[in-house]
Amino acid sequence: MFQIDRDSKTLLVDQVRQGILGGIETFHWVQGSRLPSVRALARQLGVSVFTVASAYEGLAARQVIEARPGAGYFVLPVRGDEPLGEMDEAVGPANVQGHFLYRALDPVRYELPVSAGYLPPDWLADAVPPTVTGRLVRNALASSRPAPAAGSDELRGAIARRLRDLHIDASSQQVVMTLGATHALSMIRKVVLREGDYLLAEDPSYLLLQLKSIKQPDFNLITVPRLRDGPDMDAFEAAVARYRPRLFLTQTLVHNPTGGSTSPSKAQRIVSLAERYDFHVVEDDVYGPLASQPTPRLASLDGLRRSFYVSSFSKVLSPALRVGYLVAPTALVEPLVEAKMCDLLCGSALDETLVTDTLHAGRYQQHLITLNQRVMRARATARQWLSKAGVIFDDRSPDGLFLWGRMPDHLDLPSMIEQAHHAGIFLAPGSLFSHGRHYDRHLRFNVAYCNVPAFKAFFQAQLALARAT
Amino acid sequence: MFQIDRDSKTLLVDQVRQGILGGIETFHWVQGSRLPSVRALARQLGVSVFTVASAYEGLAARQVIEARPGAGYFVLPVRGDEPLGEMDEAVGPANVQGHFLYRALDPVRYELPVSAGYLPPDWLADAVPPTVTGRLVRNALASSRPAPAAGSDELRGAIARRLRDLHIDASSQQVVMTLGATHALSMIRKVVLREGDYLLAEDPSYLLLQLKSIKQPDFNLITVPRLRDGPDMDAFEAAVARYRPRLFLTQTLVHNPTGGSTSPSKAQRIVSLAERYDFHVVEDDVYGPLASQPTPRLASLDGLRRSFYVSSFSKVLSPALRVGYLVAPTALVEPLVEAKMCDLLCGSALDETLVTDTLHAGRYQQHLITLNQRVMRARATARQWLSKAGVIFDDRSPDGLFLWGRMPDHLDLPSMIEQAHHAGIFLAPGSLFSHGRHYDRHLRFNVAYCNVPAFKAFFQAQLALARAT
Numbered sequence: 013m014f015q016i017d018r019d020s021k022t023l024l025v026d027q028v029r030q031g032i033l034g035g036i037e038t039f040h041w042v043q044g045s046r047l048p049s050v051r052a053l054a055r056q057l058g059v060s061v062f063t064v065a066s067a068y069e070g071l072a073a074r075q076v077i078e079a080r081p082g083a084g085y086f087v088l089p090v091r092g093d094e095p096l097g098e099m100d101e102a103v104g105p106a107n108v109q110g111h112f113l114y115r116a117l118d119p120v121r122y123e124l125p126v127s128a129g130y131l132p133p134d135w136l137a138d139a140v141p142p143t144v145t146g147r148l149v150r151n152a153l154a155s156s157r158p159a160p161a162a163g164s165d166e167l168r169g170a171i172a173r174r175l176r177d178l179h180i181d182a183s184s185q186q187v188v189m190t191l192g193a194t195h196a197l198s199m200i201r202k203v204v205l206r207e208g209d210y211l212l213a214e215d216p217s218y219l220l221l222q223l224k225s226i227k228q229p230d231f232n233l234i235t236v237p238r239l240r241d242g243p244d245m246d247a248f249e250a251a252v253a254r255y256r257p258r259l260f261l262t263q264t265l266v267h268n269p270t271g272g273s274t275s276p277s278k279a280q281r282i283v284s285l286a287e288r289y290d291f292h293v294v295e296d297d298v299y300g301p302l303a304s305q306p307t308p309r310l311a312s313l314d315g316l317r318r319s320f321y322v323s324s325f326s327k328v329l330s331p332a333l334r335v336g337y338l339v340a341p342t343a344l345v346e347p348l349v350e351a352k353m354c355d356l357l358c359g360s361a362l363d364e365t366l367v368t369d370t371l372h373a374g375r376y377q378q379h380l381i382t383l384n385q386r387v388m389r390a391r392a393t394a395r396q397w398l399s400k401a402g403v404i405f406d407d408r409s410p411d412g413l414f415l416w417g418r419m420p421d422h423l424d425l426p427s428m429i430e431q432a433h434h435a436g437i438f439l440a441p442g443s444l445f446s447h448g449r450h451y452d453r454h455l456r457f458n459v460a461y462c463n464v465p466a467f468k469a470f471f472q473a474q475l476a477l478a479r480a481t
Numbered sequence: 482m483f484q485i486d487r488d489s490k491t492l493l494v495d496q497v498r499q500g501i502l503g504g505i506e507t508f509h510w511v512q513g514s515r516l517p518s519v520r521a522l523a524r525q526l527g528v529s530v531f532t533v534a535s536a537y538e539g540l541a542a543r544q545v546i547e548a549r550p551g552a553g554y555f556v557l558p559v560r561g562d563e564p565l566g567e568m569d570e571a572v573g574p575a576n577v578q579g580h581f582l583y584r585a586l587d588p589v590r591y592e593l594p595v596s597a598g599y600l601p602p603d604w605l606a607d608a609v610p611p612t613v614t615g616r617l618v619r620n621a622l623a624s625s626r627p628a629p630a631a632g633s634d635e636l637r638g639a640i641a642r643r644l645r646d647l648h649i650d651a652s653s654q655q656v657v658m659t660l661g662a663t664h665a666l667s668m669i670r671k672v673v674l675r676e677g678d679y680l681l682a683e684d685p686s687y688l689l690l691q692l693k694s695i696k697q698p699d700f701n702l703i704t705v706p707r708l709r710d711g712p713d714m715d716a717f718e719a720a721v722a723r724y725r726p727r728l729f730l731t732q733t734l735v736h737n738p739t740g741g742s743t744s745p746s747k748a749q750r751i752v753s754l755a756e757r758y759d760f761h762v763v764e765d766d767v768y769g770p771l772a773s774q775p776t777p778r779l780a781s782l783d784g785l786r787r788s789f790y791v792s793s794f795s796k797v798l799s800p801a802l803r804v805g806y807l808v809a810p811t812a813l814v815e816p817l818v819e820a821k822m823c824d825l826l827c828g829s830a831l832d833e834t835l836v837t838d839t840l841h842a843g844r845y846q847q848h849l850i851t852l853n854q855r856v857m858r859a860r861a862t863a864r865q866w867l868s869k870a871g872v873i874f875d876d877r878s879p880d881g882l883f884l885w886g887r888m889p890d891h892l893d894l895p896s897m898i899e900q901a902h903h904a905g906i907f908l909a910p911g912s913l914f915s916h917g918r919h920y921d922r923h924l925r926f927n928v929a930y931c932n933v934p935a936f937k938a939f940f941q942a943q944l945a946l947a948r949a950t
Contacts, residue, residue, distance in 0.1 A: 026770050031800040085546060097491075117826070118629055118630045120629050120827075121629065139625075148614065148617070156600075156608075157589050157603050157921050158589050158795075158801070159589070159801070161586065172771060177705070190825075191803075194824075195826075204695065220826075223819065225820065225823055226823040228823070229697070230673065257625060330831070332624075332627070332628070332831045332834070333830075334829040345876065347694070350694050353689070354589070354667060354692060354695040355663075355664060355667045355691065355824060356659075356667065356803070357586070357664075358659060358803070359660075359803060360660075360802060360829050360831075361801035362831065362832060363829050363832065370797050386579050452653070453618050
């Protein structure tokens with residue numbers, strides 16, 4: 013939940029109080045839930061019973077929690093949308109290790125990007141057929157024109173047709189090409205959010221959200237815990253009721269970084285709440301094609317009335333391409349295209365042509381199946397040796413490209429990440445994915461890089477060394 | 482200057498008053514300059530002497546202008562940075578013909594984009610050597626990695642070396658790859674401008690500035706008249722003194738759309754004023770490579786202390802590519818890369834590799850020379866027949882890709898643009914380039930499309946018909 017920093021100048025009792033406020037603020041404890049007993053929390057944090065009792069009494073005096081004799085301490089309802097105070101320092105993005113974050117956003121400089129979000133070059137060697145690259149000279153460069161602002165009509169049509177397989181019923185007019193999924197998310201934020209609006213996300217989730225300057229317009233970020241089958245729905249309902257967010261950002265299939273998929277019943281509940289509380293949902297499905305057990309997409313349940321569907325070819329065809337797309341409710345297509353024009357006029361016709369031709373070449377579906385199988389095999393192998401080395405996996409059946417593992421307690425994780433860095437190995441600590449700075453003992457592993465002997469040797473040596481000392 | 486709309490519900494006297502306020506607001510008349518005589522303006526606008534006299538008296542009563550007996554009416558100093566009022570409706574972007582504007586921002590849907598800003602495919606057929614496209618499969622796709630956030634190091638280095646030929650002394654670290662020049666301008670605006678800041682531009686200038694939603698953050702746009710040798714410097718000094726803008730956006734070489742280049746002495750004066758009034762300058766040099774008579778770039782005079790240099794390969798290699806770049810003062814590089822990450826992580830490694838390999842293939846310089854000669858020949862031919870057909874060119878020696886011509890008075894320009902549209906010919910009225918909605922009798926011609934027989938036939942027929950009726 014939260015940790016005590018013994019080197020900090022902040023009093024222990026204040027650290028405990030701030031930690032509990034942080035847990036309430038990030039919806040780990042919602043209204044009515046019972047806090048750990050004074051004794052249990054004291055043991056867990058390694059502080060005295062007196063310290064925890066003082067922190068609880070202080071919070072009870074502020075009417076944030078209440079003591080129920082014989083039963084323990086309970087969280088009281090929070091009024092208004094003001095933060096509980098003292099929160100920024102405790103759980104805000106200011107404390108994210110900026111150092112790690114910048115590396116994590118630009119992992120291409122590493123030889124072994126073990127925590128990165130893209131596949132190795134040789135896994136994608138056949139993704140674009142040679143016939144397509146051959147045609148490129150004739151088709152894209154020789155008919156050298158800018159791409160239309162909304163993207164190639166042919167490609168938008170091909171995407172709309174493919175979406176029917178996912179039971180997402182969209183016209184090609186609703187498909188807008190973007191420069192990758194990140195660009196799609198940024199366009200949607202700009203069009204939907206106004207200054208001061210609330211954006212609801214999950215914890216852990218999307219790395220980029222931890223970058224302060226992402227807030228254009230200046231929205232407020234709130235998070236709810238992500239469980240293995242989707243968001244914590246008690247926390248979710250409390251958060252939408254309290255903050256009335258304009259936008260909820262989620263990944264239904266193979267959530268990044270945890271690998272879980274949202275259950276259909278939770279997805280259905282989110283759609284209902286979106287209707288009731290009048291917010292939009294952005295379903296980022298960029299890793300969806302790498303799920304071995306597909307479940308329904310949220311956009312198909314909602315019928316694209318309040319939801320945006322976002323995906324990309326950069327992951328499964330080539331990270332050297334920037335071709336993603338969004339599918340939007342019809343009324344929002346025009347402002348989205350306009351936002352794109354203001355930022356960069358249009359995408360790369362060369363890249364769009366390459367994707368169009370690849371889809372038409374007829375091997376794409378088979379490529380996805382092969383890739384999927386390869387990811388599954390790599391996942392099984394990696395999980396096995398990582399477990400043996402001491403990594404703890406909380407979830408028994410995650411899926412997709414990532415493994416999300418907790419490091420053994422005796423390991424000095426920041427020091428290992430630093431040593432990996434110097435060995436050309438990119439490792440991202442879990443706290444980078446967490447607005448509440450939780451998961452600081454976790455690592456995100458990209459299974460496609462895990463079984464490379466150089467990484468295996470490095471990692472096993474590190475863990476053996478930690479055990480020995 | 483401004484026109485009278487006889488169908489408007491606004492009284493003629495109010496239209497004249499608003500028109501004069503517009504002229505002062507857009508620095509066509511600066512402090513101390515003499516307005517036209519009552520009689521001359523009445524004749525020019527086709528209204529009564531009484532109407533103009535009433536408008537002048539109203540403005541004199543508001544102390545915007547003053548009467549000097551025997552000498553005429555003179556513009557008084559304007560205090561503060563408040564608009565003179567009633568301006569938004571009269572000269573604001575709200576009146577831009579949105580209809581034309583949207584077409585103009587997405588001209589690729591036309592067969593003959595005569596007013597567009599890019600070259601025809603066959604002019605660029607040899608721009609990317611076949612050896613480069615051949616290598617593409619091996620280099621870019623086969624080593625399928627994302628581009629670094631700031632862009633390919635190799636390409637940034639190659640650009641920094643080429644900039645030395647323009648006497649722009651930049652390290653490769655100061656070069657940031659962008660998705661075209663529009664993207665570079667949008668990144669700079671986001672990093673430099675705060676809510677409510679003033680952006681100074683020229684009139685006429687960059688089409689996209691007329692799009693209301695470009696204002697993220699919500700800056701104020703002010704313009705000064707563009708003359709054949711650069712901005713009107715009296716207006717420029719009045720504007721920077723009054724509004725203290727944060728950013729001045731300009732094109733030193735072959736200004737778009739007028740084709741003039743800023744004289745070295747004006748460029749030097751702008752650099753001094755930037756120092757004195759503490760603003761940044763963005764030099765958009767996207768059309769610079771198509772100038773036949775290169776003059777010094779502003780960034781070379783300033784030494785990149787207060788200036789940004791922006792250019793692109795999309796114009797001269799292929800509009801199917803989105804590869805541009807900006808060169809920034811060192812201290813601003815990091816926030817610019819961060820702004821890029823927030824919006825779209827990185828550019829297309831495929832496109833960047835294609836440009837890198839083309840620069841290394843050693844034919845690029847020769848390609849530019851050939852292209853330049855072809856533009857000059859097309860310009861001479863087009864100018865000759867357009868003049869003969871009745872188009873009036875104010876400037877005797879413009880340069881670059883565009884001709885900026887005034888249509889004969891008897892021609893119904895909006896109707897001709899509409900007919901051209903239905904014939905698949907894209908024509909952009911001059912008012913689209915003007916924040917003050919001036920130049921509504923002008924057209925921007927891309928010389929590379931002007932000599933196509935289909936356009937020539939259409940245009941000559943239209944002008945002959947107009948003469949006959």
